[in-house]
Amino acid sequence: MRFRILFVLFSFGLTTSLFSQKINADYRLAIQKASSAIIIDGVLDEKAWEDAAVATDFFMITPMDTSFARVKTDVRMSYDEEHLYLIVVNHHAVEGPYMVESLRRDFNFGKNDNFLLFMDPFDDLTNGFSFGANAAGAQWDGQMFNGGSVDLSWDNKWVSKVKNYEDKWIFEAAIPFKSIRYKKGISEWGINFSRLDLKTTEKSGWAPVPRQFPSASLAYTGTLVWDNPPPDAGANISIIPYVLGGVSKDFQSEGSNQYRRDVGVDAKISLTSSLNLDLTVNPDFSQVEVDRQVTNLDRFELFFPERRQFFLENGDLFAGFGYTTIRPFFSRRIGLNAPIQFGARLSGKLNKHWRIGAMNMQTGEVEEQALPSQNFTVMALQRQIGARSNIGAIFVNKQSLNYNPDPSSEQPVYSQFNRNAGLEYNLASSNNLWTGKAMVLQSFGPDNVGNGFVHAANLRYSSGNLTWNWQHEYVSENYTAEVGFVPRNGFYRINPMIGYRWFPKSEKILSHGPDFNTSLFFNMDGEQTDNTSYAAYNVRFRSQSNLMAWLAYDFVKLQRPFDPTNFSGMTLDSGTEHRWKALGIEYASKPQSVFTYAFTTRLGGYYAGGDRYNFTADMGYRFQPYVSLALSTNFNQINLPEPWGETRFWLVGPRVDVTMTNTVFFTAFVQYNEQIKNINLNTRFQWRFKPASDLFIVYTDNYLPAPFNVKNRSIVLKFTYWWNV
Structure with missing residues (x-):
C-alpha cells in the first residue's frame, strides 16, 4: 500500500505529461540584440x-x-x-x-x-x-x-x-x-x-x-x-561583505551592556550559467524582518517561515520536499540556538532535466546550554519527467561533533546524529488541471533510536468550476526529523476536500460556491483521535472583495495532557474526549481603496464543554506612495469550567511603513501579546545606496506590559556591499 500510490501517480503523470505539448506554443515574441x-x-x-x-x-x-x-x-x-x-x-x-x-x-x-x-x-x-x-x-x-x-x-x-x-x-x-x-x-x-x-x-x-x-x-x-542564444554571462563572482556594530542589554538580569563588533562575508560563484555556489563565513541576519507573533492555542509547534537570504535561492529543492506539517528539512533549525560559523551551498540546474542542491553548515558550541558544535548536511536531487512532473530525492544529516555527554549529568543530552532519507514524486499535468505528490521518508538515529517511517500522498484536480483534493498521511511513532518540521507523529490522516464555483452574469458578483473539507486523524491502533470538518460558502465580488461563512465540527481525544489556554499551566487529562461546533464569518474589502479592512469572527464550543469567541481585524490606510499604516488585532475569550474560568487574550500589532524613495525605507512594528505578557518594538531603517547594497539600523525593545518595564533592548548598525568581481 505504501508504494501503490507512488505507482499510480507515476503512471498517471507519464500519461498526462509525456504525450503533451506546450499549451501556448503559438504565442511567440522575437527578441533581437x-x-x-x-x-x-x-x-x-x-x-x-x-x-x-x-x-x-x-x-x-x-x-x-x-x-x-x-x-x-x-x-x-x-x-x-x-x-x-x-x-x-x-x-x-x-x-x-x-x-x-x-x-x-x-x-x-x-x-x-x-x-x-x-x-x-x-x-x-x-x-x-x-x-x-x-x-x-x-x-x-x-x-x-x-x-x-x-x-x-x-x-x-x-x-x-x-x-x-x-x-x-x-x-x-x-x-x-x-x-x-x-x-x-x-x-x-x-x-x-x-x-x-x-x-x-x-x-x-x-x-x-x-x-x-x-x-x-x-x-x-x-x-x-x-535571434541568437543569450550571451554567456562569463565569470560571475559576487562578494558581499558586511561590517556590524551593536549594543544590547538584559534589564531583567541587571546585566551590563553587551557590545557586538562583527565582520563576515557571503560569496556567490556561478560555476555555470545555471549552477551557483554560495559561501558564507560568520553570517549575520540581524536585519531580517521580525516574525509576526500569533496567539497560540494549538497543541503542536507553530511554523514560522525562513527569511534569511542565504537559505532562499533554490530553497524549494530543500524546503519544498514534503508537506506543510511533514518537512524533513526546515532551515530555521540551523542556527536556532547556536551561531553559524560557516557554510556552503551548491544549487541549480545541471541541464534541462536535472536539478541539484547540496548544503553544508557548521555551528559553534554553546557552553551555557551544553550544546555541542554541530554539522548539518542536506543533499537534494530532482529529475524532470515529461512536461512538468519530477522525481526528487533528499538526504538530511545532523551530526554532533566532539560530543561525549555524561549520562548522569543534569545537562540536556543531545543526539549524536539524526538522518533522514526520502523519495518524492511531484505530478503536474501540462495544463495544470492535475497536480499531486507522493513521498516516502525514513529516519535513522543512534542505536536505532529515532528510526521511523513516513508516507504521504495527494491528488488534486482544479478546473474552472470544480476543485477536489485527496490527501493521506502516515507518520510512525518513532519517526524523528531533528532538522525538520514534523510537529506530530504516531498517526495516519485522511483529508478529502471538494469545492465548486458558479460564475453568474452579475454586475456585482464574480463567483460564489461551497467548500467541504474533513481532516481525520487515527492513532497506530486505528482509533480516531481528531476530526475537524467544515462547510463554507464563498462569495467573490467584482470589486475584488471577498465574503465567506463557515460551519465546523471538532472532535479531539487528547493523546497527552494539554492546557486549553496555553497560559494557565493547568491541563486536561490525556485520554479525555472533547466535541464542539463553531461558526464564523470572514470578509476582506476591495484592495483598490486607500482604506482597506478585513475581519474574521468565530463563535462556538471549545474543550471541556467550554466556549471560545474569537475576533480578528486588519485595517490599513495609505498616503500613496510614501506612507502605509496598518493595524492588526486578535481577541480571544475562552470560557471554561473551574479551575480555568474566563481567560482573555489580546494580540495587537500597529505598523507603519515609510518609503521616502524606492531606496530609503523605514518600518516601525509594535506587537502587544497578552498571552506571553510581552510588548515588542522593532524599527528598521534601510538605505539601498546601490543595487543590493544596504545600510541598516535596527532597534529592538521588549517590555513587560504591567508594570511597563524594559526587559531587554538592542540596537544594530550594519553595512553590506555587493561587489561583482
Whole structure:
C-alpha cells in the first residue's frame, strides 16, 4: 500500500505529461540584440525600442477569461552583451490616479497597479524568475518554483525606472545576465507578462491563463525567441561583505551592556550559467524582518517561515520536499540556538532535466546550554519527467561533533546524529488541471533510536468550476526529523476536500460556491483521535472583495495532557474526549481603496464543554506612495469550567511603513501579546545606496506590559556591499 500510490501517480503523470505539448506554443515574441544604446529612464525614445517586436493584445484573466483585456499593454524586449532589457507601456483604461500601497519592495500583488514579467529560462515549465514594478516604481523580484510559486525573499541586482504620464505609465528595466540563471545555448525561453489594473479590477496576461490559476503559472507561458542564444554571462563572482556594530542589554538580569563588533562575508560563484555556489563565513541576519507573533492555542509547534537570504535561492529543492506539517528539512533549525560559523551551498540546474542542491553548515558550541558544535548536511536531487512532473530525492544529516555527554549529568543530552532519507514524486499535468505528490521518508538515529517511517500522498484536480483534493498521511511513532518540521507523529490522516464555483452574469458578483473539507486523524491502533470538518460558502465580488461563512465540527481525544489556554499551566487529562461546533464569518474589502479592512469572527464550543469567541481585524490606510499604516488585532475569550474560568487574550500589532524613495525605507512594528505578557518594538531603517547594497539600523525593545518595564533592548548598525568581481 505504501508504494501503490507512488505507482499510480507515476503512471498517471507519464500519461498526462509525456504525450503533451506546450499549451501556448503559438504565442511567440522575437527578441533581437539592441540596435542602439538603451538608457533606463522610463522614456520610449531609443531606436532599439523602435526596432523591437511588440507583445500586445493581452487576454483578460479576471474577472473573466473569455475575452481580450480592456486595458491595453505593450511590451518590448531587447538585450546586449550584459543586460536583458524590458520596456512596458501600461495604458490607462479609465481616468484617475494609479493605486499603490507604497514604494516598498516586493509589494502586495493585489493592492497595487502593477506589471510583472515571468520567465522560464530553462524552458522546463517549472522554474524561473519574476521581475516587475508597481505604478509608483517599487520593484518586485523573486525566484519561481513548482510551476508558478514566487519566492519574494530572493533579491538580486537590477535597475528599473517608472515614469508616469497622463494616459499611461511606463516601466523600463535592465536585468544583468549575471543576476539570473539560464542554460547556455538555449534560444527559446518560456515567458509571460501580467498586468493588474485596480481601477478596472482587471488582471490580464499576454499568453492566456485560465482564471483558476495564477498569472504566474509557467504551464501557460508563451515563448521568447532569441535571434541568437543569450550571451554567456562569463565569470560571475559576487562578494558581499558586511561590517556590524551593536549594543544590547538584559534589564531583567541587571546585566551590563553587551557590545557586538562583527565582520563576515557571503560569496556567490556561478560555476555555470545555471549552477551557483554560495559561501558564507560568520553570517549575520540581524536585519531580517521580525516574525509576526500569533496567539497560540494549538497543541503542536507553530511554523514560522525562513527569511534569511542565504537559505532562499533554490530553497524549494530543500524546503519544498514534503508537506506543510511533514518537512524533513526546515532551515530555521540551523542556527536556532547556536551561531553559524560557516557554510556552503551548491544549487541549480545541471541541464534541462536535472536539478541539484547540496548544503553544508557548521555551528559553534554553546557552553551555557551544553550544546555541542554541530554539522548539518542536506543533499537534494530532482529529475524532470515529461512536461512538468519530477522525481526528487533528499538526504538530511545532523551530526554532533566532539560530543561525549555524561549520562548522569543534569545537562540536556543531545543526539549524536539524526538522518533522514526520502523519495518524492511531484505530478503536474501540462495544463495544470492535475497536480499531486507522493513521498516516502525514513529516519535513522543512534542505536536505532529515532528510526521511523513516513508516507504521504495527494491528488488534486482544479478546473474552472470544480476543485477536489485527496490527501493521506502516515507518520510512525518513532519517526524523528531533528532538522525538520514534523510537529506530530504516531498517526495516519485522511483529508478529502471538494469545492465548486458558479460564475453568474452579475454586475456585482464574480463567483460564489461551497467548500467541504474533513481532516481525520487515527492513532497506530486505528482509533480516531481528531476530526475537524467544515462547510463554507464563498462569495467573490467584482470589486475584488471577498465574503465567506463557515460551519465546523471538532472532535479531539487528547493523546497527552494539554492546557486549553496555553497560559494557565493547568491541563486536561490525556485520554479525555472533547466535541464542539463553531461558526464564523470572514470578509476582506476591495484592495483598490486607500482604506482597506478585513475581519474574521468565530463563535462556538471549545474543550471541556467550554466556549471560545474569537475576533480578528486588519485595517490599513495609505498616503500613496510614501506612507502605509496598518493595524492588526486578535481577541480571544475562552470560557471554561473551574479551575480555568474566563481567560482573555489580546494580540495587537500597529505598523507603519515609510518609503521616502524606492531606496530609503523605514518600518516601525509594535506587537502587544497578552498571552506571553510581552510588548515588542522593532524599527528598521534601510538605505539601498546601490543595487543590493544596504545600510541598516535596527532597534529592538521588549517590555513587560504591567508594570511597563524594559526587559531587554538592542540596537544594530550594519553595512553590506555587493561587489561583482
